Amino acid sequence: MTLKAKTLFHCFKEGWGNLARNSLMSLASIGTVLVSLLVLGGVSLLALNLNHMADMALQSTKIRVLLKEDVNFDATEQVRFWLQRQAGVESYQFISKQEGLMRLEGIFGIEEGVFRDGDEEFLPEEFEVSLNSDADAEKLVTGLLSLSSVEEVLYGQEFYSQVRTVSKIAFIGGIIVLLLVGFATLLIITNTIRLTVFARRREIEIMSLVGATDWYIRWPYIFEGLLIGIIGSLLAALLLSRGYYFLERKLVNVASFLHLVTYDSVQLHLTWILIGVGAAFGLIGSLISVKRFLKAS
Amino acid sequence: MNAMLRMRSVSKVYHNGTVALSSINLTVDKGELVFIVGPSGAGKSTLFKLVNRKELPSSGEVWVGRKSVPDLKKGEVPIFRRNVGMIYQDFKLLSNKTTFENIAFALEVVEASRREVLRQVPAVLELVGLRDKGKAYPHELSGGEQQRVSLARAIVNRPIILMADEPTGNLDPDTSWGIMDLLVEINRRGTTVLMATHNKDIVNRMRRRVIAMEHGKIIRDEQRGAYDIES
Numbered sequence A: 001m002t003l004k005a006k007t008l009f010h011c012f013k014e015g016w017g018n019l020a021r022n023s024l025m026s027l028a029s030i031g032t033v034l035v036s037l038l039v040l041g042g043v044s045l046l047a048l049n050l051n052h053m054a055d056m057a058l059q060s061t062k063i064r065v066l067l068k069e070d071v072n073f074d075a076t077e078q079v080r081f082w083l084q085r086q087a088g089v090e091s092y093q094f095i096s097k098q099e100g101l102m103r104l105e106g107i108f109g110i111e112e113g114v115f116r117d118g119d120e121e122f123l124p125e126e127f128e129v130s131l132n133s134d135a136d137a138e139k140l141v142t143g144l145l146s147l148s149s150v151e152e153v154l155y156g157q158e159f160y161s162q163v164r165t166v167s168k169i170a171f172i173g174g175i176i177v178l179l180l181v182g183f184a185t186l187l188i189i190t191n192t193i194r195l196t197v198f199a200r201r202r203e204i205e206i207m208s209l210v211g212a213t214d215w216y217i218r219w220p221y222i223f224e225g226l227l228i229g230i231i232g233s234l235l236a237a238l239l240l241s242r243g244y245y246f247l248e249r250k251l252v253n254v255a256s257f258l259h260l261v262t263y264d265s266v267q268l269h270l271t272w273i274l275i276g277v278g279a280a281f282g283l284i285g286s287l288i289s290v291k292r293f294l295k296a297s
Numbered sequence B: 001m002n003a004m005l006r007m008r009s010v011s012k013v014y015h016n017g018t019v020a021l022s023s024i025n026l027t028v029d030k031g032e033l034v035f036i037v038g039p040s041g042a043g044k045s046t047l048f049k050l051v052n053r054k055e056l057p058s059s060g061e062v063w064v065g066r067k068s069v070p071d072l073k074k075g076e077v078p079i080f081r082r083n084v085g086m087i088y089q090d091f092k093l094l095s096n097k098t099t100f101e102n103i104a105f106a107l108e109v110v111e112a113s114r115r116e117v118l119r120q121v122p123a124v125l126e127l128v129g130l131r132d133k134g135k136a137y138p139h140e141l142s143g144g145e146q147q148r149v150s151l152a153r154a155i156v157n158r159p160i161i162l163m164a165d166e167p168t169g170n171l172d173p174d175t176s177w178g179i180m181d182l183l184v185e186i187n188r189r190g191t192t193v194l195m196a197t198h199n200k201d202i203v204n205r206m207r208r209r210v211i212a213m214e215h216g217k218i219i220r221d222e223q224r225g226a227y228d229i230e231s
């Protein structure tokens, strides 16, 4: 199945011609690709933002690392040594038992004599860790927990994992919607190409009569599908970026506490993913159609 | 061995149960020109379809040269078809292409170079007598001229065998003779020609080999034959 450059050009030209000739159905196909990809892109952006917010929330709170008692080595040194080597750690502070008690007194007051001398012995030693904005909070927490000298790590676990769960649900829900819309998309692409094949059946018959190979006959229809997918995905990428910029600007005014992911930081990845998925839609749709409706010989 | 086409005990039953051919035995030698006659439904077109592998036989052998046609692999079929020219009663031209383009089409789909297109197309146009009709569209041509275009397209890939399925069915007698003369000329240049026809006049005046079919069987095979049985 080697294609000469000239043949490739011919097939591309024919595919484009098919698309233009059958413009109404082509537009419908491109439209459904567009809708599918908007769903995919929208869901991805939503999930990205929720994750981002969870990370931001985690970064702004301090992580408390409670140390084990009764270990036969210097727990403080082990944790300090580990923290020093973490890129995501902005700063950390050691809090002795005494300081811990003083903090409690600061919170609950000392007038009523809630705390007695010697209470500090019941408190653990701890580190208070601040993260910088590059930090992967989850990974840091897991790393800390794996140290033999760490008893417990306290951070906004609950909030954090809730946001993560919501983001997961949103993403999975989105994927299910995408599968449904994707199915409709494939159906419409398949039918569009079936119509072109039908409109050109005489030509196809003659091609096979004079000895054109199956692939020579098929390529234009495959290109047609690919073009539908790629045009749809480019439109989706464009609309998403416009829409997102718009949303970003609105949100800065009404809800400045929400830190959205900047579009520029995800644009490249997202665009390629959309083009890839769009092209796959087109390719699969046209292959199905060609297999089912183009009985060349 | 000079056989161009050999059929051994060939039968064809279509999916709906129609028996189109039964126990056909036939040998056509290189360079022959053969008429196939018989009423509609006799199986003439089916026989052609088994030769260019539009259809597969239900049983029996079909050989073109040293190739067993039913055993051709899927990928070999296009190459094989370039050796088997076909023309039909309805010409099968593309209405949105000119004469030149219709013929060039047959070369382009087999990925011939532009150089070859520019050499071969004028040559066959010359041969079929349409030198000045290259720019005309099918609807601007008479039936006879359209059939000449389709003939030119059929031979531009230099087939070893040419099958004409009622090529004069839509043409008046004079025009029909024009096509027949061309087929004779093509045959004279070495291509084996099979022609299915209802044209008594042509068959009777040509006095070539005649194979008569009825109900899917060969009922007569004569050298220098006529359309009907001569008593």
Ligand SMILES: Nc1ncnc2c1ncn2[C@@H]1O[C@H](COP(=O)(O)OP(=O)(O)O)[C@@H](O)[C@H]1O
Residues within 6 Å of the ligand: B014, B015, B016, B018, B019, B020, B038, B039, B040, B041, B042, B043, B044, B045, B046, B047
């Ligand atoms: N694709 C097909 N499916 C079913 N029956 C067919 C098909 N093509 C031809 N036939 C039947 O096979 C028989 C022979 O047809 P055909 O070969 O076209 O005869 P001819 O060309 O001599 O008129 C007829 O009865 C015809 O109806």
Ligand SMILES: [Mg+2]
Residues within 6 Å of the ligand: B044, B045, B046, B165
């Ligand atoms: Mg027939």
